[in-house]
Amino acid sequence: MHFPLVSFIVPVYNTDKYLETCLKxxxxxxxxxxxxxxxxxxxxxxxxxICDAYRDKDSRIQVVHQxxxxxxxxxxxxLDCIHGxxxxxxxxxxxxETTLVEKAVACLQKEKYDVIFFGHNEITNRGIxxxxxxxxxxxxxxxxxxxxxxxRITNFLWNKMYRSELWEKLRxxxxxxxxxxxxxxxxxxRVRTFTIVPDILYHYNRLNNSSITGKNNEFSSWxxxxxxxAYKEHERISKLFLYKEGEEWAVSRxxxxxxxxxxxxxxxxxxxxxxxxxxxxxxLKTHKSxxxxxxxxxxxxxxxxxxxxLKIYSHIRYFQxxxxxx
Numbered sequence: 001m002h003f004p005l006v007s008f009i010v011p012v013y014n015t016d017k018y019l020e021t022c023l024k025x026x027x028x029x030x031x032x033x034x035x036x037x038x039x040x041x042x043x044x045x046x047x048x049x050i051c052d053a054y055r056d057k058d059s060r061i062q063v064v065h066q067x068x069x070x071x072x073x074x075x076x077x078x079l080d081c082i083h084g085x086x087x088x089x090x091x092x093x094x095x096x097e098t099t100l101v102e103k104a105v106a107c108l109q110k111e112k113y114d115v116i117f118f119g120h121n122e123i124t125n126r127g128i129x130x131x132x133x134x135x136x137x138x139x140x141x142x143x144x145x146x147x148x149x150x151x152r153i154t155n156f157l158w159n160k161m162y163r164s165e166l167w168e169k170l171r172x173x174x175x176x177x178x179x180x181x182x183x184x185x186x187x188x189x190r191v192r193t194f195t196i197v198p199d200i201l202y203h204y205n206r207l208n209n210s211s212i213t214g215k216n217n218e219f220s221s222w223x224x225x226x227x228x229x230a231y232k233e234h235e236r237i238s239k240l241f242l243y244k245e246g247e248e249w250a251v252s253r254x255x256x257x258x259x260x261x262x263x264x265x266x267x268x269x270x271x272x273x274x275x276x277x278x279x280x281x282x283x284l285k286t287h288k289s290x291x292x293x294x295x296x297x298x299x300x301x302x303x304x305x306x307x308x309x310l311k312i313y314s315h316i317r318y319f320q321x322x323x324x325x326x
Contacts, residue, residue, distance in 0.1 A: 007084030
């Protein structure tokens with residue numbers, strides 16, 4: 001029986017409250033042939049010391065300390081370091097079941113799958129919410145690829161185990177939010193085989209207010225602009241894939257996020273550059289979609305011909321959010 005090496009990539013930035021739980025869940029895997037690449041992205045809390053302490057007591061852990069460059073650069077550094085036949089991403093404020101790798105590797109005795117999906121839950125301030133898969137192992141690969149392109153299969157990195165070769169010469173954009181949403185269309189073009197372990201094996205922590213997903217992005221124009229760029233990538237890949245529905249869906253999402261980035265920018269801490277605003281405005285002037293609501297059709301019209309109207313709407317939304325949040 002072959003026991004492939006499985007690599008973990010764990011980007012870390014100021015998660016000392018959760019980091020030990022995460023690392024314990026990895027090193028206590030019932031499947032032992034693993035390596036753990038921990039990338040400390042310039043943490044300013046005690047995360048770096050925790051990483052080093054776990055490295056010193058488990059030879060399977062390698063720790064890389066780097067200046068703060070963002071999660072995309074951290075994951076890229078991890079991809080450059082792995083040696084495993086298969087690999088997983090684990091965020092340092094999350095944790096996994098100790099049987100995750102054992103159950104995933106058991107599938108490989110039947111076929112050397114490119115991707116193995118597994119179940120997850122979300123830990124929220126309202127309790128634990130289990131994920132529901134809207135696909136199964138009987139689906140053909142083309143359908144899975146289409147589902148990724150229209151986000152019917154969530155573009156999370158961490159609820160999948162990947163054959164490492166899929167990532168050859170494929171890297172995340174650096175200094176970017178929603179880098180998983182951006183990269184997955186290109187990655188899944190390479191996927192030929194997949195399977196599913198339906199068990200809940202990954203625990204996604206949404207209680208960490210310092211994470212990107214935990215923050216209130218209601219008025220972050222930079223975040224919305226990054227999402228706009230990610231959906232433009234979905235549009236590009238859908239065209240290559242000759243998937244008209246995916247292209248139309250991506251255009252509607254680009255318009256939606258592009259408009260949000262513009263009106264949010266009036267109150268955003270980090271402003272869009274002139275070039276970024278121009279890119280969004282140019283897209284809104286040259287694309288249209290029947291899939292957006294009447295409100296967003298009106299906002300798109302304002303972005304083309306009546307920017308003061310968009311500014312007024314921004315003030316109204318900002319006031320509503322301030323009242324809502326107290």
